[in-house]
Amino acid sequence: MRTVNPLALGTLCLVLGSSAVRSSHASAPVGASSRAPSSEPAQKSGAASTTLENRAKAIASYELFARLDTALHVIHGEGKIRWTNPSEVDASEIYLHLYMNAFKNDKSLFLRSPFGAGRSGAKATDYGYIEVESLTLEGTDAHNLWKNVEWQMKDDSTDARVPLPSPIAPGETVTFEVSFESKLPRIVERTGYSQDYHFVAQWFPKLAKREPDGTWAHFAYNPQSEYYADFGNYRVTLEVPNGFVVGATGKQTQREVRGNVVRLTYSQDSVHDFAFAAWDQFVSTRTTIDGVAVELLQPPGYERATEVTLGALRHALPHFSQRYGRYPYPTLTVVHPPQDAENSGGMEYPTLITTGGPWYAPYLGVRALEAVTVHELGHQWFYGLLASNEHAWPFLDEGVNSYAEAVALGEFYGAGSLLHTPCVDVAMTSAVRPLAIAFGQDEIVGQAASEFTSFRSLGAHVYSRTATILDTAARVYGEDRLRKALARYTRDYRFSHPTPTDLFTELRAELGEQAVENLHRAVFERGRVDYLVRSLQSVQKTDDAGVFGDDAEVHEHDSGAPAPDAPWLSRVVVARQGDLEFPVTVRLVFEDGSSIDQRWSGHGETHALTYTSPSRLVGAMVDPEHRVRLDEDLLNNARRESSPLIPRVWERAVYYFGLLLALFGP
């Protein structure tokens, strides 16, 4: 397992990698036919501005044939991998990820934890594996390179090194021929089968990503981690039993029935993975949203889910396109797994997402299905098009995407973006915040997925805390400014595998240095903050009392009682605990009902405010609009001279318990 220092890697990539990658991408676009973007904001000047909007340079392209045996849940595959060395260093080896082997046995890195380390925490009941039968280099004396394979981790066969007979020069393109067999597991997580339902991901030998400096970003399949790969063009022909409905990455370009089987060919350029679902019971719904051909595949009887999912997509697809650059692919497939295969739901692949959630949620006002759908769709940008290293910096995809999801849900569904009932509305941001705060400083947000102590911790830090950090940035520094920063980031680094440094560069340009310092601290240094009101005083002004004058003329003043209309002098001390310094408003509330707002830059640990007013100060509150969502305790942000009662709560409690007694009493 690789240990990654994210900050160091971020800096390294900035110096060595990002600009080189971006400029190299500009040189040789490969064949995708896609629509020109409309009404896009102006591109950033410099190297990034030359990044193509809708095409990536094809580094690793796959042309595969796969026959799915739905009875044995086995895939027989063969095909070609066309690879161009994108680095400036000769390649004398390649690394292949064989992630289906994560489900091979209980010793694999994915399954070895006795506690269930992954997202689902499920253990395997029917194992899966991938066996490479042969790997040859086209145009050379065909001997099986696979014979020299070296596994990179003991007892785990998901990360393979294959020495090459001769080095591949920078920019040189070679073609590997491969044949393999993949046996699908009963679904543990993301991939596998359940009865006749098959969700097939990580099913073919896939090249690791080669970085510009010549290193390979290869890693064993960690249960907490996701993926990282080069872009390429995929042409995949699937053979499935006739009657099976298939949804896959890309556009179906050919369909050929051969007796009892059907061969379906899918093509898509500028993507970095290929997944598909096959089931003979799928109900397909097709529509066009924002110019994209959308196909929704669901179990029979999911009419309500269809309505909800399509409703979410109709909002979200144009929303994301408008904010983060136009969706460049002609198709989008959404798979809703059946209930017994729900662990394959809530996942993203290029042009293919899986959704899910409790079937009864829509009937209870819980927007679970909407949230999952919007989240996975957001990944088409924060994973699909940006393709950052999900293993090293999961916050770049899951975290930023969680924020994008909350914004999208908030825009469509308002205050009830997570829960909408006649009694109460709860927004996604409100529900996410307590998780982000509860785990607070346990771990560093911006660390590698494999470094987190548990998936729950990863969830709290990477998903919730990153979303809360960005939510705070939007509320404190301006939603428009953050929106512009993210718009530039997603457009300029499209197909460019951005690093945290790239994100922070864009944030710095829009939000300023101090903001980025705060955000950087929050992401990489366990930064925290808690604002509170320490003390509150208010006295009415009186004449100065005491002995005044010199020897010649001494006089004594007694202050006496203050005049009824004498002004009030008030003092409030507010404090900031933690190392994040957000500028905040301090609201002073006076006895006559008036209030004034004063600004505090957030510098220093404490800040004293004095104010003269015609009325007595009775309360003060830091950040009354709750902009600093990272604030660890929102309830200590205010202080009043006295503690008012809570008649609303009391009234409700008396009514509800009275009602219970009336309805269910003797």
Next chain:
Amino acid sequence: MSLRLALRSRPGLILALTAWRFAAAWLVGLPIVAQVYGSGVSQLVEGERALFAPGGLILAEVLSRLGSALASALGVSTVLFCVAWVLSLAPLSLFIVGLAKPGRLTFAEHGLATLRSFPRIAVIAVGTLALQGLAVLLGTLAVAVLAALAESSSQDVRAMIIGSGLSMTLLAWLSLAGLRDLGYAALVNERVGLLGAFGISIRTLRRSPRAILGAYTIFSLSSAFLVILNALVANAADVSRAGSYRIVFLFVIHQLTLFGLTALRGGWLCTGLATISSWSQAPDGKRARSDAMADPNPGLAASSDPPAPNSAVS
């Protein structure tokens, strides 16, 4: 018999039972209110209004901060609710006995009659609760089975099946409650034992199904209507906005609703008392039948002079 009769004959009792429930609810809710108060939410500039604000930011904050403390408070409230449930038997007995007795009652008469009926009322109440618990258990099991059977059906069908199952469970609960109330009436009116009260309830139901079911349906639907109307009004009041008058308004509306529910229960009990006493007045059942049939809407038919609920003992 009618709501008007109940209101006319024993308004003080209706008020007293409502007041008891108010006091009991106040005590039951106290641990939770105290926890919320201790959270410091009232210190915020907008005070406790923040708890009701759209988006639920402070609500989520309070829930997550109080966490186990709130769960403990809820546990204490549940225990207090059970205690209140048991203690409610006393005012309920006074209420039922009061409805069954005509004219002015001295405290001693009322007290003695209540004391006589109380043990049997308590047993009926507890026995019914046990049966209701069993009904809920069976209903839940039935819903689980139906949900499993309907797994391959469409989501709307599944929701409808489960919703129907839950409705049936609720109906079973309500039916038992209705039967229990008839039992109360029989017990107070006829001075019979538990089995006798049960027998009278069943016989009354069999003899005057339209009158009894009609009255109970009207009572149940009116109660549901009142609660739903109240919820709509409460929502419109929007307590997340400033203004003490909103709280006063809501308090009045809520307590009027609870008073209304008690009055409706009183009306229904009066109907039960009257029907049972009518039958007991007519050994062959013919006169009573004609009375009951002549009053198809006994629960709310207040325009004509209703028969006295307590004719059997007057």
